[in-house]
Amino acid sequence: SGRLVAYGEDTNGDEAYTLYVIDAESGEYVGQPLKGVTSDIEWAGDDYLVYITMDSLHRPDKVCLHKLGSDQSNDMCLYHEKDDIFSLGLQASESKQYLFVRSESKSTSFIFHLDISKQKKQLEVLTPRLYGIDTAASHRGNHFYIKRRSEDFYNSELVACPSNNVAEATVLLPHRERTSSSLRIILLSMSVRMVYQK
Numbered sequence: 001s002g003r004l005v006a007y008g009e010d011t012n013g014d015e016a017y018t019l020y021v022i023d024a025e026s027g028e029y030v031g032q033p034l035k036g037v038t039s040d041i042e043w044a045g046d047d048y049l050v051y052i053t054m055d056s057l058h059r060p061d062k063v064c065l066h067k068l069g070s071d072q073s074n075d076m077c078l079y080h081e082k083d084d085i086f087s088l089g090l091q092a093s094e095s096k097q098y099l100f101v102r103s104e105s106k107s108t109s110f111i112f113h114l115d116i117s118k119q120k121k122q123l124e125v126l127t128p129r130l131y132g133i134d135t136a137a138s139h140r141g142n143h144f145y146i147k148r149r150s151e152d153f154y155n156s157e158l159v160a161c162p163s164n165n166v167a168e169a170t171v172l173l174p175h176r177e178r179t180s181s182s183l184r185i186i187l188l189s190m191s192v193r194m195v196y197q198k
Contacts, residue, residue: 004030004068006041006049015039016054021068031069040090042099044116050078050099052088060088063101065121078123079103079112093139098163100126100137109134113144126166139163145172 005024008017019034019041038060040052049066061084065076078101081088085105092099099114101123108131112123126144127135133150142163149156153175161169 004046006043008037008039008041014058016058019049019051021049032071034066034072034075040088042090042092044099044114044121048121050090050114050121052090055084057084059084063088063090063123076121078114078121093137095139095141098139102136103129104134107132107134109136111135111137111146113137113139124166 003023003025004021006019006021008019010017015038016036017039019037021030022028023030034049034051036053037051038054040060042050044050044065047068049068051064051066052060053062053064055061061081063078065078066072067075079088081103083105086103086108087105089102089104090099091102097116099116101112101114103110103112108129109127110129111126113126114121114123126137127133127146127148133148135149136147138145143160144163144166146159146161146169147156148159155175157171157175158173159169159171161167
């Protein structure tokens with residue numbers, strides 16, 4: 001609705017925040033603050049927040065769902081990354097229709113997505129965990145766009161899949177081994193723009 005504002009406070013410098021939600025019109029706080037959250041926080045509709053917490057080594061390892069007005073102890077853990085070489089990150093798609101949860105190590109990353117519009121908030125696999133493959137995702141219209149990179153295709157390839165059937169992937173821009181970095185960026189931009197204009 002745009003009326004509610006969430007903000008974090010870190011008084012210890014350890015990047016573990018206390019999160020507050022305030023009603024911008026009345027100036028009143030909504031519910032109790034959430035403790036021990038990272039800076040990765042996103043709205044999942046008007047009544048829900050998704051946030052990430054850290055383990056004892058300050059590794060972002062859990063993504064949780066909070067319903068405004070409820071106690072943090074009742075929050076649902078959507079995913080727990082138990083492999084300590086991986087860390088979690090959270091971001092909203094540019095379309096604001098999805099949240100992406102990315103688990104990454106030095107050489108591997110995989111992504112879950114959450115459809116904000118659905119009543120049942122749950123993560124679904126967008127790109128599987130394949131060791132040695134790094135992925136990044138975006139969303140526009142009815143498609144996800146995924147950039148994949150590995151030692152076999154270091155300059156990346158761009159694929160698209162319908163948002164209602166992520167298994168149906170189409171390569172838009174295959175890996176080109178000899179393409180320079182600057183030309184690669186131009187080609188990626190042109191490819192995505194051409195898809196959007198169809």
